[in-house]
Amino acid sequence: MITTSPRPVAPWGVCALALVVGVATAGAAELDEVRRRGELVWAADQEGGGPHVFPASDDPTRLTGFEVEFAELLAAELGVRARFQQGQWDRLPLLLGRSADCVINGIELTPERQRDYRCSRPYFAYALQLLGRRAGPLDAFERLSGPGPHGPWKVGVLTGSAAETVMRSRSDLDVEVVGYDGTLDSLEQVRTRVLDAAVMDDCIFTFYADRFADLRTVGRPFAGGLYAVLTARDTPELAAAIDTAIGRLIADGRLKSLYDRWDLAGRQQMLLLRDATEIPAAPSRSTWDLVRETLPLLVRSAGMTVLLSCISFPLAILLGLAVAVGRLYGPPILRPLLTGYVEVLRGTPLMLQLYAIFFLLPKVGLALPAVVAAVAGLALNYSAYESEIYRAGLKAVPLGQFEAALALGLTKWQALRHVLVPQAVRIVMPPVTSDFIALFKDTSVCSAITVIELTKRYSVLALSTGRIVELAVVTAILYLAMSWPLALLSRWFERRLESGGQR
Amino acid sequence: MIAIDSLSKSRGSLRVLHEVSLAGAEGGVTALVGASGSGKTTLLRCLNGLETFDAGGLTVAGHRLEPGPHVPATLERLRRDVGMVFQQFNLFPHLSVIDNVTLAPRTVLRMAAEEARMVGLALLERVGLASFAAARPATLSGGQQQRVAIARALAMQPRVMLFDEPTSALDPTMTAEVLDVIIDLAREGQTMVVVTHDHAFAKRAATWVVELAAGRVARQGPAAEILS
Numbered sequence: 001m002i003t004t005s006p007r008p009v010a011p012w013g014v015c016a017l018a019l020v021v022g023v024a025t026a027g028a029a030e031l032d033e034v035r036r037r038g039e040l041v042w043a044a045d046q047e048g049g050g051p052h053v054f055p056a057s058d059d060p061t062r063l064t065g066f067e068v069e070f071a072e073l074l075a076a077e078l079g080v081r082a083r084f085q086q087g088q089w090d091r092l093p094l095l096l097g098r099s100a101d102c103v104i105n106g107i108e109l110t111p112e113r114q115r116d117y118r119c120s121r122p123y124f125a126y127a128l129q130l131l132g133r134r135a136g137p138l139d140a141f142e143r144l145s146g147p148g149p150h151g152p153w154k155v156g157v158l159t160g161s162a163a164e165t166v167m168r169s170r171s172d173l174d175v176e177v178v179g180y181d182g183t184l185d186s187l188e189q190v191r192t193r194v195l196d197a198a199v200m201d202d203c204i205f206t207f208y209a210d211r212f213a214d215l216r217t218v219g220r221p222f223a224g225g226l227y228a229v230l231t232a233r234d235t236p237e238l239a240a241a242i243d244t245a246i247g248r249l250i251a252d253g254r255l256k257s258l259y260d261r262w263d264l265a266g267r268q269q270m271l272l273l274r275d276a277t278e279i280p281a282a283p284s285r286s287t288w289d290l291v292r293e294t295l296p297l298l299v300r301s302a303g304m305t306v307l308l309s310c311i312s313f314p315l316a317i318l319l320g321l322a323v324a325v326g327r328l329y330g331p332p333i334l335r336p337l338l339t340g341y342v343e344v345l346r347g348t349p350l351m352l353q354l355y356a357i358f359f360l361l362p363k364v365g366l367a368l369p370a371v372v373a374a375v376a377g378l379a380l381n382y383s384a385y386e387s388e389i390y391r392a393g394l395k396a397v398p399l400g401q402f403e404a405a406l407a408l409g410l411t412k413w414q415a416l417r418h419v420l421v422p423q424a425v426r427i428v429m430p431p432v433t434s435d436f437i438a439l440f441k442d443t444s445v446c447s448a449i450t451v452i453e454l455t456k457r458y459s460v461l462a463l464s465t466g467r468i469v470e471l472a473v474v475t476a477i478l479y480l481a482m483s484w485p486l487a488l489l490s491r492w493f494e495r496r497l498e499s500g501g502q503r
Numbered sequence: 504m505i506a507i508d509s510l511s512k513s514r515g516s517l518r519v520l521h522e523v524s525l526a527g528a529e530g531g532v533t534a535l536v537g538a539s540g541s542g543k544t545t546l547l548r549c550l551n552g553l554e555t556f557d558a559g560g561l562t563v564a565g566h567r568l569e570p571g572p573h574v575p576a577t578l579e580r581l582r583r584d585v586g587m588v589f590q591q592f593n594l595f596p597h598l599s600v601i602d603n604v605t606l607a608p609r610t611v612l613r614m615a616a617e618e619a620r621m622v623g624l625a626l627l628e629r630v631g632l633a634s635f636a637a638a639r640p641a642t643l644s645g646g647q648q649q650r651v652a653i654a655r656a657l658a659m660q661p662r663v664m665l666f667d668e669p670t671s672a673l674d675p676t677m678t679a680e681v682l683d684v685i686i687d688l689a690r691e692g693q694t695m696v697v698v699t700h701d702h703a704f705a706k707r708a709a710t711w712v713v714e715l716a717a718g719r720v721a722r723q724g725p726a727a728e729i730l731s
Contacts, residue, residue: 403553404593408607409582409659411575418606422597 031078031237034101040075040082043100045089047460049183050207051262052106053084054464060297066262067104070123073254074104074229077245087450090160093117094359096232099370099450102242103230106201108162113230118239120229121246123255127221128163129202130155133190134216138197141219144173148196152176156186156198163199166223184463187212203264211466287470294461294471301457302478308371308443308453312378313436319379320386325416327387328394338387345384351445353377358449374446382439389431393424426497433490437483454478504530504663504694510549510559519545520556521718531710532689534726535698541715543698547665550696551585552578564662583611586656587665590672592648594640594655600627601636604655611659619658626654630684646677650684657688664688664695671700682708706730 034040044053046063053065063084075082085100092103096117106126113119132138137149144153152174157164159179167177178195180186186198187205191214202221205212229246231239249255327338345353354377361368368376397420405415444455452460458475462468507525511518520542525533535543548554550563552573561568566581595603604623608614614622627633630650632643640648649669656664666685670678682704689695689708699705705712705726712729714721722729 398593400589400591400593401595404587404589404595405606406578407551407553407582407585407587407589408655409579409611410607411579414610418610419595423595426597 029237030101030232030235031241034078034080034238038080040071040078040080040102041085041100042071042075042082042102042104043085043087043092043095044103044105045087045092047456047463048089048105049204049463051203051264055297055460057464058293060294060461060464066124066258066264067106069258069261070255071104073249073258074242074245077248078241085450086452088448091448093230095450096230097235098359098362098367101231101235101238106227107230109226109228110162113228116233118231118233118235120231120239120242122226122228123246123249124227124259125224126162126201126203126227127224128166128199129205129221130197130199130218131187131190131205131215132197132218133193134214136196138218141222144175144197147174153196154178154194156180156189156195158183158186158200161200162225163201167199182463184208184211184466187215190215206264208466285465287467290465290467290470291474294465295474297461298454298457298471298474298478301452301454302482304371304451304453305440305443306482308374308378308446308451309436309440312375313382313439315375315379316382316386316439317432319383320388321390321421323383323387324390324394325421327391329412329416342384342387345381346388350377350381350442351448353381354446354449370446370450373449374443374451377449378439378443378446381442382435385435386432389428389435390424393428394420396427397423426494429490429494429497433487433494436490437486440483440486441479505533505550505561505563505696507546507561508559510546510556510561512545512549512554512556518718520549522559523715523718523720524559525713525720525723530692530694532694532708533696533711533713534705534709535696535713535715536700536702536705537715537721540717542718543715544667546715547667547696547698550663550665551582551587553587579611583659584662585665586659586661586663588649588652588656588667588669590668592640592645592652592672594648594652596640598640599636600632600638600640600643600651603640603651604658607655608658623654623658626657627651629657630654631680644677645673646680649673649677649681653681653684653688662694664693666695666697666699668698668700670704702730 044067046053046055048054051065052067053063056062056064068084071082071084085095087095087100089105092100092105092107093113093116096103106124107113107119108126109119109122130138130141130144137143138153144155148154153176155167155175156178157167157180159181164177164179167173167175178186178189180189183200183204186195186200187208189195190198191212197218202217205215205217209215229242231242246255249258323338323341327335327342330338354374357368357377358370358373361373401419401423402415405419406412410418443453446453447456454475458471462471465471505525507523509522509524510520511522512520523542523546535547537543545554549556549568550561552568555572556568556570558570560570563581564584566577566584568577568581595606598606601620601623604626605614605616605619608619608622609616624633624636627636630653632647632650632654635643635647635651640651643651649672653669669685670681673681678701682701685695685697686704686708697705697709709726709730711723712726713723714729
């Protein structure tokens with residue numbers, strides 16, 4: 001397995017998965033559908049990194065990796081083009097039958113996956129490799145059977161990966177297994193001596209070996225498994241076609257030449273040789289070059305962040321205001337419903353709401369594009385918070401204002417519209433502004449439903465370039481460059497409301 | 504113009520108004536006087552439906568109010584004909600002086616903006632504040648604010664004006680400028696009900712005086728008799 005996810009798989013994530021699994025769409029005509037469309041849509045997470053799927057180092061806008069080429073070969077066999085669909089690695093299967101035909105991303109064959117999805121015949125064999133520091137005390141796999149220098153050996157793995165399953169099941173070893181969400185997190189921790197060792201798919205370490213020149217492989221790979229292409233349960237024809245295609249790619253040597261081109265075997269050889277004789281790691285690019293190459297991509301993704309927040313927040317404000325007015329002045333039967341609306345949306349995680357909108361609504365026939373689903377989710381979630389702010393704001397307007405408006409013959413709604421709401425808006429300006437900035441940053445959660453915004457783009461680039469700190473600084477500057485003018489704008493707006501006449 | 508018959512109101516176990524009847528206020532200026540807590544302000548607020556009552560009834564400017572919750576449409580019709588000036592002015596702080604005055608004509612009577620503005624400026628002229636039309640209420644003195652509040656109520660051309668202790672939140676120096684405006688209105692024949700502690704003002708302006716004590720009418724009659 002490969003990849004990284006920004007946060008652990010929460011229990012509700014599993015619930016959402018359980019809800020979606022086994023309900024996929026389409027019928028036996030799915031292969032015809034792919035042919036008619038002329039595209040095989042394959043899902044993967046580019047944040048998972050090399051050698052599977054990652055941004056090319058010379059052009060970060062282009063994706064590369066052996067699975068990118070594999071997907072193209074596969075699609076060509078089916079007589080169509082391949083189209084990439086971004087998704088969060090641990091939730092890629094949720095995209096099946098929704099926005100992807102298949103998942104190709106280092107998905108290990110497991111009994112559970114064979115039960116829940118259609119797994120193709122294997123297209124890659126991985127091996128699990130133990131890794132340690134060059135000068136460290138761990139020089140052979142067998143040492144794990146006895147205690148380490150300070151109690152059990154601390155071994156890092158990627159959460160949810162086969163490496164984790166295997167290491168946790170080995171009761172014969174004296175190890176403490178620590179799960180990480182990022183593909184390379186455990187290597188960083190070995191380097192900084194927090195961990196004694198890490199276990200991962202050999203091809204991943206091989207690919208990133210230059211970046212971790214002070215680490216080495218310990219012994220030969222000790223376990224292994226197979227990667228398969230996942231398709232939805234109810235797409236037998238597509239699954240059969242993929243199996244046939246893989247068979248041909250294996251038989252006529254095209255898969256082997258693909259792996260040769262990626263040097264997936266040869267690099268391992270080289271590494272063993274390198275480990276035998278110290279060879280310095282390759283020099284890295286200058287920070288300036290790094291920024292120049294990644295900035296256009298980061299800025300474009302920042303545009304998505306701005307788009308999401310600038311559309312969803314006005315909607316949240318309007319919706320929140322309507323809910324607040326309804327709760328305070330609406331018909332009594334409506335009030336408990338609106339209270340429920342607020343409590344449900346405030347009391348459940350934004351990510352779960354995005355899930356429901358993006359993955360569950362299609363089950364009742366409402367399939368929204370990811371960006372629309374993201375805007376809807378953000379607007380709904382924040383409307384609950386805004387409505388509470390407006391409720392407080394409306395209550396803070398003196399009762400005499402309402403009475404004076406009514407005494408003039410205004411109806412309740414006219415009094416609200418012309419007297420109460422304008423004053424409440426002025427009162428709540430500061431908290432609403434701060435909520436806008438909060439929403440602005442919350443847009444990063446939308447990467448869970450395949451939207452690539454600034455934070456997701458940062459994660460992908462940080463992993464593919466290994467320049468975590470430099471890119472974090474650039475990304476933070478971009479966020480600040482967007483949120484600061486926002487704060488200034490709202491302060492100006494506040495002053496204008498206080499002094500000027502708005503009617 | 505104003506008739507109240509056996510009106511009673513309780514808050515919990517407290518009798519706020521007890522069988523209050525009032526008949527002689529056909530036109531002219533009615534002064535509601537009495538000690539604090541005697542029910543004057545509550546009675547006044549019953550007249551435009553800001554308060555409900557439990558028994559009896561009242562008629563103001565041809566609109567009838569019955570005990571219990573009021574029908575919104577009835578109240579809206581009644582309030583077009585009944586203006587009110589509050590002790591604390593209650594001007595709308597987010598609107599300019601002229602917008603305070605024109606809000607009701609424009610939203611309730613659907614008067615055109617330009618016409619409403621002309622009417623509003625004329626009323627501000629009448630209370631001596633035309634030059635403050637563009638100002639914010641907060642920049643005005645208390646006496647000026649209360650005069651704007653009177654102009655705001657007059658903009659609906661009410662048949663009855665209600666004043667709830669219009670000068671008690673003001674410095675003595677500002678009281679006169681407000682009372683002068685009210686007395687002018689009275690001279691022009693505006694029907695009004697004024698809750699007041701100001702004996703001298705009542706004597707000058709009122710035609711009918713009702714004295715309340717502990718929620719009951721202690722005495723009522725022509726001003727000349729009661730206040731002499």
